[in-house]
Amino acid sequence: MSASLAVPEPADPPSGGKNPIVFPVVGAARYFDDWGDPRGQGRHAGNDILTTWRSPAVAAEDGKIRLWTTSSRAGCMLYLYGASGTTYLYVHLNNDLTAKRDNRGTCAPGVAYANGLKTGSRVKAGQLIAYNGDSGDAEGTYHLHFEIHPNDGVDANPRPYLNEARRLLFPVQPLVKPVTVGVKGTVTSAGGGIVELAVTSYRVWPGGTWVTIPARTLELAVPVESVVDESLVDLILSPTRRTLSSRKWKATKVVAFTIPTPATLAVSAGEPGALSVDRIRPG
Ligand SMILES: [Zn+2]
The missing domain is CATH 2.40.50.320 (Copper binding periplasmic protein CusF)
Known part of the structure; x- marks a missing residue:
């Protein structure tokens, strides 16, 4: 068989299990193999993690934040530029003030984002960065659309990363006294x-x-x-x-x-x- 016909080697597991990411949702979370699915606007570039209203979204690794509030489809979202070079996208963050899907909250601190979080903020792995919801075109289904871009490049399937991720009982609190x-x-x-x-x-x-x-x-x-x-x-x-x-x-x-x-x-x-x-x- 000629080399050109060989099936490409499967990519290595994301981290070989040595340094798994932190699972980006704390609490109830279900996800599926929906990366690459055809969607109305094109290929689905992430995994949708089904969760509950206002569940904590936490940093997948140490990194730097960029808030993004002007996309009608993504709604309230943010980028996490990981210290490893991987970029993570957190999309459809909360914009409701009540559990009645009121859309009255805007992409504000304490509603969509953790209080005090700004573009340029540095965060630790597992730190609270946002609250999950249904902003943008997710209206009606609380979920985090989560993307992983190794080397800040094209999207990879998040599922193998999620499968081996560390699941937190509660967010890491790097700045507060003992709990x-x-x-x-x-x-x-x-x-x-x-x-x-x-x-x-x-x-x-x-x-x-x-x-x-x-x-x-x-x-x-x-x-x-x-x-x-x-x-x-x-x-x-x-x-x-x-x-x-x-x-x-x-x-x-x-x-x-x-x-x-x-x-x-x-x-x-x-x-x-x-x-x-x-x-x-x-x-
Ligand atoms: Zn999605």
Whole structure:
């Protein structure tokens, strides 16, 4: 077979898994293989990530922001010029003041964009940059149209990047003091200095409110100084880790509060052991 007929080698995975991007939406998010689909205005150059009204959009990597508010089709959007050289587009950001799709919000700080964000702002991976919505020609379907342009060139399919991206529990907060995180969920394994929960809601202090999320696993460290409710001691402080498949423990619902910690990427992503229990009680 001649070389000219050879099928091109598939592109390398985006990062080989070593340095995945941060998933650009926090909370409920579904996406499909819709890159390259024919659309009314031409080829679809990104993935549409279906989400909920005003869900946080976060920076896929460290980079610099350019706001863009004058496209009738894109609505409120922004560019993130990543430190790696990749450019990301965030399109159809929120323009509603209420969940009734009122379109009264304009592309303003606190509505479409994170407060204080300007063209030229430098952001950290995972930092809140915008709120998702349905501006432009997305009217009626809350989603983030997300594009990835490696080397600031032509668009690539975001899907493999999204598949391996780090999913955050809450946005990274590079400039604020340590945060305390509250989580509610069901114990899935415990002992040996850890407790693993299927978390269904969380709250970040200072300032946050309880947020319900699709259940996700979170492994918390349990240091010796943790305050464990008496009724949970046998379960949580077992010297060896046990997976809780037995009926006895299956529905043990708890609420845990963490030791204050800076909201770094590892903490915001809920990496195993990045958060430590300060106190835990039945929830
Ligand atoms: Zn789209």
